[in-house]
Amino acid sequence: MRLTEKRIAAALREHGYKLTPQRRVVIGAIAASPDHLTPADLYQKAHQDHPTIGLTTIYRTLEILARLELICELHAGGSCRSYTIGAPEHHHHIICSVCGEVVDFSGYDISPLEKRLSRETGFEIEGHLLEFIGRCQNCQQNA
Amino acid sequence: MRLTEKRIAAALREHGYKLTPQRRVVIGAIAASPDHLTPADLYQKAHQDHPTIGLTTIYRTLEILARLELICELHAGGSCRSYTIGAPEHHHHIICSVCGEVVDFSGYDISPLEKRLSRETGFEIEGHLLEFIGRCQNCQQNA
DNA sequence: TGTGTAAATGATAATCCTTTTCATTTAGAG
DNA sequence: CTCTAAATGAAAAGGATTATCATTTACACA
Numbered sequence: 001m002r003l004t005e006k007r008i009a010a011a012l013r014e015h016g017y018k019l020t021p022q023r024r025v026v027i028g029a030i031a032a033s034p035d036h037l038t039p040a041d042l043y044q045k046a047h048q049d050h051p052t053i054g055l056t057t058i059y060r061t062l063e064i065l066a067r068l069e070l071i072c073e074l075h076a077g078g079s080c081r082s083y084t085i086g087a088p089e090h091h092h093h094i095i096c097s098v099c100g101e102v103v104d105f106s107g108y109d110i111s112p113l114e115k116r117l118s119r120e121t122g123f124e125i126e127g128h129l130l131e132f133i134g135r136c137q138n139c140q141q142n143a
Numbered sequence: 144m145r146l147t148e149k150r151i152a153a154a155l156r157e158h159g160y161k162l163t164p165q166r167r168v169v170i171g172a173i174a175a176s177p178d179h180l181t182p183a184d185l186y187q188k189a190h191q192d193h194p195t196i197g198l199t200t201i202y203r204t205l206e207i208l209a210r211l212e213l214i215c216e217l218h219a220g221g222s223c224r225s226y227t228i229g230a231p232e233h234h235h236h237i238i239c240s241v242c243g244e245v246v247d248f249s250g251y252d253i254s255p256l257e258k259r260l261s262r263e264t265g266f267e268i269e270g271h272l273l274e275f276i277g278r279c280q281n282c283q284q285n286a
Numbered sequence: 287t288g289t290g291t292a293a294a295t296g297a298t299a300a301t302c303c304t305t306t307t308c309a310t311t312t313a314g315a316g
Numbered sequence: 317c318t319c320t321a322a323a324t325g326a327a328a329a330g331g332a333t334t335a336t337c338a339t340t341t342a343c344a345c346a
Contacts, residue, residue, distance in 0.1 A: 018313050018322060036236075036245045039303085054325035059304065093179075094266050102179045103264055113251055114275065121246055122280040123237050129274040132257065137265035161293060161342050182332080197296035202333070 005031045008070045015068060025050045026061045030071060096136040103136070148174045151213045158211060168193045169204045173214060239279040246279070 008027050009019055017023075029045040030037060037045070043058045065071040094103045114125050151170050152162055160166075172188040173180060180188070186201045208214040237246045257268050 016322095020313070020323065022324070052325080055303095056305085056326085057324060060323080094260060094264055094268075096266070103266070105260060105264070108256055117237060117248060117275060118277075121237055121248070122283075123239070123246070123275070123277040124283055125237075125275050125277040127276045129272060129276070131272040132260060132266070132268050133270045133272070134261075134266040134268040140265075140267055159293095163294065163342070165295070195296080198332095199297085199334085200295060203294080 008065070011068055011070055012064070017064060022046070022050060022053050022057050023061050025053060026058060027065070030065075092130045092132075094132040094134060096134065096139055101136050101138075151208070154211055154213055155207070160207060165189070165193060165196050165200050166204050168196060169201060170208070173208075235273045235275075237275040237277060239277065239282055244279050244281075 005024075005027055008031070009024070012019055012023065025046045026042060028049070029042055033045070039055070039058050039062060042062070043053070043055050046053050046058060062071070066073045092105055092108065094105060095101070096103075108130075110128060110130060114128065117123060118125050148167075148170055151174070152167070155162055155166065168189045169185060171192070172185055176188070182198070182201050182205060185205070186196070186198050189196050189201060205214070209216045235248055235251065237248060238244070239246075251273075253271060253273060257271065260266060261268050
């Protein structure tokens with residue numbers, strides 16, 4: 001068992017979660033892969049070591065690990081896809097985590113970073129996604 | 144009909160798409176709202192002006208408008224949620240739009256922008272999402 | 287102003303992905 | 317070893333999105 005796995009196991013225990021074989025397997029699978037894996041990917045991998053594991057358990061384990069910030073989730077939570085008028089490149093968003101309000105902001109030039117990444121990684125950058133999550137003023141007051 | 148609606152209509156025509164009443168209604172609904180709207184939201188709004196419109200048409204229209212960059216989609220395309228080991232705050236991602244490979248990068252400090260936004264909008268920022276989409280070197284060569 | 291045709295529509299069904307439910311099992315404290 | 321709350325997994329439910337296909341329609345061209 002590698003260091004990261006031990007650390008995750010310890011963190012689970014610290015927060016009062018039981019360390020089940022199923023959770024070990026999920027943690028092992030996610031720690032062993034350098035790639036981003038979907039819940040279905042992880043189910044498949046975990047299934048090799050633990051054939052009776054249920055998909056539900058994968059989802060539940062991922063939710064816990066993500067909440068404890070032991071794993072990293074690509075794309076912010078909730079369902080994707082909502083739309084507004086206007087071209088994507090000219091502004092970005094701040095989304096209220098409580099009420100869902102979306103505020104746009106502009107005036108931030110991300111192209112220097114884009115150039116640096118293109119140079120360092122060889123990627124031909126086609127676009128980006130920059131969003132902030134937080135609490136709007138209203139929801140701060142109502143808390 | 145407002146200016147933005149006319150521009151969108153013109154752009155559709157330019158690209159060889161027909162300007163149907165249904166598309167007009169969807170465009171009108173999205174242009175009239177300052178908020179981000181889900182496909183379901185838009186269906187509801189469009190339905191008021193065009194009671195026989197189908198949800199399928201909403202999806203198809205949104206897909207076209209997004210591809211032409213006439214509207215802005217919140218969250219990058221495709222299905223959400225994949226996971227990797229590690230805490231979210233310490234790195235960001237570049238995702239290949241062809242093969243799906245994910246490359247991490249770090250060393251970019253977003254906190255100055257975060258502070259500026261907090262000051263300007265009153266939001267209490269909880270987190271952010273910064274991702275780049277592009278083509279990795281392999282996929283550039285294979286094209 | 288008609289007419290023909292490819293494009294667009296919408297009802298329905300099919301697919302996914304994710305969450306809920308609930309009876310059963312189990313980790314781990316004592 | 318025992319007990320209990322937590323965890324599991326099968327199944328069903330739910331929700332969002334996509335595919336299918338017969339019908340309708342926008343609009344280019346006569």
